[in-house]
Amino acid sequence: MDLDDHGLTFSADAVMDETEELRNPFPSPPSHYTKYTTHNLDLLALYNERLPDRRNESQAQILADQTDVPDWPLTQLEKPRIDWILEEPEPYYDVFGERWFVKDKIPSLGEGGGTQLYPEDPTVDRRPALLGILRSLLVTYSQLTSAILAPPPSINLSPANTEPPKPEWEEKVEWITVLAQNLMAAANDLRPVQARGNLELMMQRQLQLRREETKALHDKCDILDAKLNELRAAAQLISSRGDSTDVAMSDPTPTKVVPDDVLAEDVLRWAEEVE
Structure with missing residues (x-):
């Protein structure tokens, strides 16, 4: 059992168990969630209201007229001070045992522990360095092929040196791995530019x-x-034709039914034939 700054006792095993629980894929709520009751929050508000005039008194003395005052500090229920987090050079917060930075930043290859062969400053033109890495990769691959096809060297172990030397092909493979990591890291750094270009297209x-x-x-x-x-x-057009037909039908002038060149004898003969 240990004693913290607030006079609270806790077990190292309990803290370890809670840490392991927070690292689970589906962690349970933290054990102190039961403290966030309406009564305790009301006591915290009353405590903060009375604290400026009674700074020399303890929590129990300030809330002596209240019931069910907890023996642990009510200030534990305060919300996290985001302004304190942002004052740090690299502000971060921990959630479920994982650390998250406020300013999302992808670490470079050098910051991740690798060997970075191109300029870290994104404003510097990286094309010359990447072309050099590509040429080195091709040359190293050719040397690796020659090293694999070469006969194994004779090994003479002296009493002072009992370990055999590292084969040449292994060194070439390690260097190819470093070169490939640089090409992949440089390509990943260009992902935002590629996404912006795809969005524009x-x-x-x-x-x-x-x-x-x-x-x-x-x-x-x-x-x-x-x-x-x-x-x-x-x-x-149809409307104009209809108007001209109506005018012709309403004209009172008699029309000649029998043409002028028809004789009366022809009419009589046609009548006799009809009878």
């Missing part, structure tokens, strides 16, 4: 499709306007 394609759809709609509207104009002209 996608937006340009969407804009082009909308322009094509708008043009197709305008062309269709022009065709419909032409059809409507043709129908309107046809309707006006």
Whole structure:
């Protein structure tokens, strides 16, 4: 059992068990969640209200007129001070046993413990360094092929040196691994640029499709306007013909049914034949 700054006793085994629980994929709620009751929160608000005038008194003395005052400090229920976290050079917070940085930053290859062969500053042109890495990779691969095809060397172990020397192919493989890690890390650093470029291309394609759809709609509207104009002209023509027919039928002037060149004898003969 140990004693902390607030006078609370805790067990190292209990702390270890809680830490292991927080690292589980589906951890249980922290054991102190039961302290966040409405009564305790009300006591905390009352304690903070009375504290400025009674700083020399303890928690039990300040809340002597209250019931069910806990023996642990109520200040444990205070919300985390985010401003304190942000004052740190690299602000972070811990959740379920994992550390998360406030400012999301992808560590570079050098910060991750690897051998970085290209400039760390993203504003510096990395193309010369990457071309050198690529050439070195090709040369090392050629040397690795030659080392694999070469006969094994004779090994003479002296009493002072009982370990055999490292084979050449193993050194080449290690160097190829370092070069490949640099190429992969440099490519991963360009992911934001690639995502920005893909987003620009996608937006340009969407804009082009909308322009094509708008043009197709305008062309269709022009065709419909032409059809409507043709129908309107046809309707006006029919209407004008109907008006001229009505005028001819209402004219009182008698019309000649029998042409002038028909003789009376022809009419009589036609009548006799009909009878």
